[in-house]
Amino acid sequence: MNIDYSSVKTYGDTLNDGAMQVSFTLPVPAGDEAREAARQMALKMGLDSPSVTEMADLGAGFTFFVLYGKCKHTVDYSVIKVPKQQQKVMSFKEVNELIKKELGCRIVVVAACTGSDAHTVGIDAIVNMKGYAGEYGLERYPEIDAYNLGSQVPNAELLARAVELNADAVLVSQVVTQKNIHLENLTELIELAEAEGLRDRMLMICGGPRISHELAIELGYDAGFGPGTLPNHVASYIAAELMRRHKI
């Protein structure tokens, strides 16, 4: 199969067939006109030969559709560059040894789920003793002093504690993303840190189910971690990055 990566199309079962599945609701009553409206919507999106395979009356004047079509758009995959964390992931043992041998002093980490967000499971997975998916959390690392402030912590309080503890890294978790509240909250934290002249004194790291490293960079963070992150991923990053900064 000869794929032209500069002009990639979606794939069903034949190269460049453009196959794609879509589902949505329209606020119109079910019927032939609704089906036609769905088809027109698909055409506007650039789907050729749209075919409504399911139309369901949701009651109260709404209709749900499942639709297949052939997308005519192409993407130039060959030029895509995505910022990535560079250092390799180390194990619990490797990280601790590295810190002990190379850095020579314990790392202080302060973590919280801030704003109105009350979801602690994600940040606990990274920080608490117990850890996640069989990987110990940062609290268990002999070479890391980790402080987990819990959830619904105001951004200002997190920063205050970081200063107090002379933190090397601040970890912030954001799980609720409705109306982009996570973006607002993460931006607030960075701006606060900058205003207080703290931004360069510590690594600022965010995480959550809708966070990517790329997004984190965009928001002004040093790194971002998404779904499936394990404590040692974060520990590896922190240790290696601190070494880099300290030019070790």
Place this chain on the structure above:
Amino acid sequence: MNIDYSSVKTYGDTLNDGAMQVSFTLPVPAGDEAREAARQMALKMGLDSPSVTEMADLGAGFTFFVLYGKCKHTVDYSVIKVPKQQQKVMSFKEVNELIKKELGCRIVVVAACTGSDAHTVGIDAIVNMKGYAGEYGLERYPEIDAYNLGSQVPNAELLARAVELNADAVLVSQVVTQKNIHLENLTELIELAEAEGLRDRMLMICGGPRISHELAIELGYDAGFGPGTLPNHVASYIAAELMRRHKI
């Protein structure tokens, strides 16, 4: 809720939020670049804030995505007109009475699944004694003489039998739609009928899972029937339409 039907957007949980779900495969290896390519594809389709919620490595250099975004396109629902069959659906009994009283002679119907298509279940549902979903098939109608020629019948043979039997209506079923074979085959049948001067001598009716009345009209048929059709729908149409044509 005040819906502007001249500019309808897709709906998640708030009017005009444009919410939409999409899934597709790209012929690129899974990774951050693939995710970005998927996002770009969505942007091209007019989805704002696209969010990849699932990325799966399909092996062999393919990646599958589930994605949500906010579609910015609108559709003018207020001007949509879809051709429809007009007459109301009658019951088995009503149809037979109507034919007996008003038409005064039995209706002859010839049916087949033509071309290379071997799917008989759909046409059998309409024509055979047993019928479908509790509705008797046309063979059971005392006022209809129905002939079911089965599947993989060449179009020419179907027409020849229709002439031989002096059919009032020809029923053709098309289930396989790969590479639009159904469109090709249905067009061939109509063209054949026209070439032989038969087109106006009988009702030409098609049906199948991807057939709509609208499509049928477009292809030059008198009527089209899609999923969920019951025998009495077809019988009602045939009886009423023949009456209309005979100006009863």
Place this chain on the structure above:
Amino acid sequence: MIIPVDNKLNLDPGKVKLAREKAGKIADRLHAWIGDYTTTTTERAAARLMGIDGADESGVPMANVMVDELARSGILDHGLVPWLARSIVAREESPQEIAEALAAGSLKVESIPDCAEEKWREVADKLAGEAAAGIKAVKAERDRLKSKAAPPNKPMLYVIVATGNVYEDAVQAEAAALQGADIVAVIRHTGQSLLDYVPYGPTTEGFGGTYATQENFRIVRQALDRAAQKTGRYTNLVNYASGLCMPEISVMGAFERLDMMLNDAMYGILFRDINMKRTFIDQHFSRMINAYAGIIINTGEDNYLTTADAFDEGHTVIASQFINEQLALRSGLKEEQMGLGHAFEINPAMEDGLLMEIAQAQLCRELFPRSPLKYMPPTKHVTGDIFKTYLINGMFNLVSVLTGQEIQLLGMLTEAIHTPFISDRYLSIKNAAYVFNNAKHLGEEIIFREGGRIQERAVFLLNEACKMLQEIDEISLETAMEKGMFADIKRSRDGGKGGTGVIARHKDYYNPFFTIFMNDTKVEEGRLS
């Protein structure tokens, strides 16, 4: 609502009895002090029951104005009713007029003269009696509507709406009812549980949900009643009492014909960091109101499995259900009103996880045979792969119909992504309708192998729950929560929000509703452990 269940799990009745006894003792230990206190929201609830409604110019609810004034003047420990009744005697005004005068500053608490206890008691009891009769009328109306409606699905289909705009909520609630939902819950605005007042009026810009306000209750109730006329079915309305205003929201629910309310002090303590004392006191009065109003409560044990591992900590759910049952009985709730919570939250990647879910669900069913269990869907382990989520939700529905659950919170396709879309609810209802029908009598046909994995797991869970109850009986529920025995969360005994709203009752404390409600809702002989 009694579902006949055989002893499919080979449980030791002695163990079950033991668990109940220990839970009874744990509940008694709480009730040994609960009656010594009142709280600000308890008194505000009394105000609402007496007919006080509305808010002042700056949006402070009248009930708060009044209770704050009484607290300020140091007589709240007598309860709100005595002062209110005396004001009525003195001023010959309605409760609302008195509250407004207080809010306007034209009336001072201290200006009300004392009067013979008999006299104000008579006024108080009369007004309370009328309020209670009003609630009974609402209950009767519910009974009437339900009796003429088609029977609900079994298990009942429960969906949530969470748009943040009550008018949008109403549309979506109506659509859900038309789609076949038996129960619709309107999710609350994030953080409402920590407000020490109940907002007033309709909400149009909520975040993560819509405020629980009396007006919002009314708007959605009407939408559902409208749908009922089209469907011939009754759609139950749910909202949340848990938080800092448990009794007040229960009063609102009683007035506006809510049918179910989430009502769980332990949830508030663990997941909202609410002060223990405060919320156990609140819960008691709040559940009495629910009991009287014929409202089914939902407890929050399911939440434990979002922070703790569902396989490792399954027994904590069972232990908590026993405790919640005993507490609820002590507030006059019938078992038929106890929607004890549990959940399908075992990691779907676990080998034989489904067997473990069956064991837990069947165990709940057999331990609480008269209670309409509230079964929560998979949430924590579902992902953005919506197809897989849909499938896991189907397995959840299967376990539910197999084990005879009653209140089935439907899993949402987009659980891992965003609050539900209108189509997510539709798809979830279709999912459940298919599974419930296609596997309708599966529970009757299937027996578990003796000593097999399913029975073994259930027996293990019961044993562990017994041990845990024994330990809690020794150390007290408060200490257990200090030690993090539930949900892997530790809460200090005196910490948490709302502690200042707790007031030791004066010996002359009076609240006629306690008597009225408790007299009405006698718990059946032999049920209290």
Place this chain on the structure above:
Amino acid sequence: MIIPVDNKLNLDPGKVKLAREKAGKIADRLHAWIGDYTTTTTERAAARLMGIDGADESGVPMANVMVDELARSGILDHGLVPWLARSIVAREESPQEIAEALAAGSLKVESIPDCAEEKWREVADKLAGEAAAGIKAVKAERDRLKSKAAPPNKPMLYVIVATGNVYEDAVQAEAAALQGADIVAVIRHTGQSLLDYVPYGPTTEGFGGTYATQENFRIVRQALDRAAQKTGRYTNLVNYASGLCMPEISVMGAFERLDMMLNDAMYGILFRDINMKRTFIDQHFSRMINAYAGIIINTGEDNYLTTADAFDEGHTVIASQFINEQLALRSGLKEEQMGLGHAFEINPAMEDGLLMEIAQAQLCRELFPRSPLKYMPPTKHVTGDIFKTYLINGMFNLVSVLTGQEIQLLGMLTEAIHTPFISDRYLSIKNAAYVFNNAKHLGEEIIFREGGRIQERAVFLLNEACKMLQEIDEISLETAMEKGMFADIKRSRDGGKGGTGVIARHKDYYNPFFTIFMNDTKVEEGRLS
């Protein structure tokens, strides 16, 4: 591949024995005449076994050229081998050279002189022995690869590819293997089953699938072997023998290390209107080849439930399986090679439909305990609602693991829409992997209530199947098919395609492969009924 099963259904062993006996008699009645005939494709298969390959300039396969010539000259009733052997003796050329000479017109059938029977027999038997040894070597290679590979899933995951381009098929087959498929089938080009020859070379523009050609077999086999090196697992390759070329395609499969082949004369009769006599004769030799090559066959009973109602006609599947078993035994197939077909096709809207599916699947399992049953997914009743389809496929997977099926055709999300996309296969594998693991030992834990709906249904099905077999024993299988007793489809005894390819054998008919294959694949004592 023996799955231990208890008697969970309370079946009457007498009835099972009766069904088997009747099926044996039905098979015997067919075999009373099958041996009297040969067919064009049987002889072409012999040609292929003797090493004849390729096609002439106009694309007619050499095997056809040769058989057509022999037929023309009226000596095909002796079989192809005698003439070929005599030609070899006379011309000292290879079979291929002789075929090519015939095709080129440089050799005439009649020009080959007779020779002593001993002489040509020796040549024939030697060549046949070498061919057989070649097949054995392929079989040994399969055994070797399988023995060093990780064990397959249980049930095994079976997916199809159907792009119409063998190179695209190969990519998709490889991807499927990497995703975890145990079995990959390449769907055939529409209508190939009605071609009276096997196309030659690679297909790049097939419609609805890719032709079964030897080259295509090779290309996909290589792709799967490549994948196996990455996964450490063995992926089985499947293609279709049924149709007008059953034995020839079986030969190709034997040469190219196919692992399973759909092989069912009754399918051809009912669904492709193939002449009965022709295809039963073809099937016999074809299955002998499969047996010898260690290939598992798949039968087509599942298809009956697409034209007939799965609930009403469930027993016809059982009856047909008994017949197919007896026929297969008579062609030397072991029970371990019989992928008897059945399907999950009951209307999902049916109350307790899932219970009925469990009953049918468990019944198949208990009746044919050594056979790797081929379980087909829901197809007919699934719709364009892909979410629901995914869910129903999950229930199908659940029934499969619950009842210990072995060959699990995975249901596709888009079954009602189009042939599978690459992502559809992936999602189907994930679906099955989740269900099989999460419910791994469910079958061991669950017992069916005595006399309950599930047992009752199974007993009913067995009784009805017995009655049907009794009737067929009286009227013959051909008459049964004339009466439409299977799949609601009627086929006339002498109608259908390919009847002219049937030739009564001369008393001197000779085909060494019959002996070689049958000697090798002795059926175990007591298995034949």
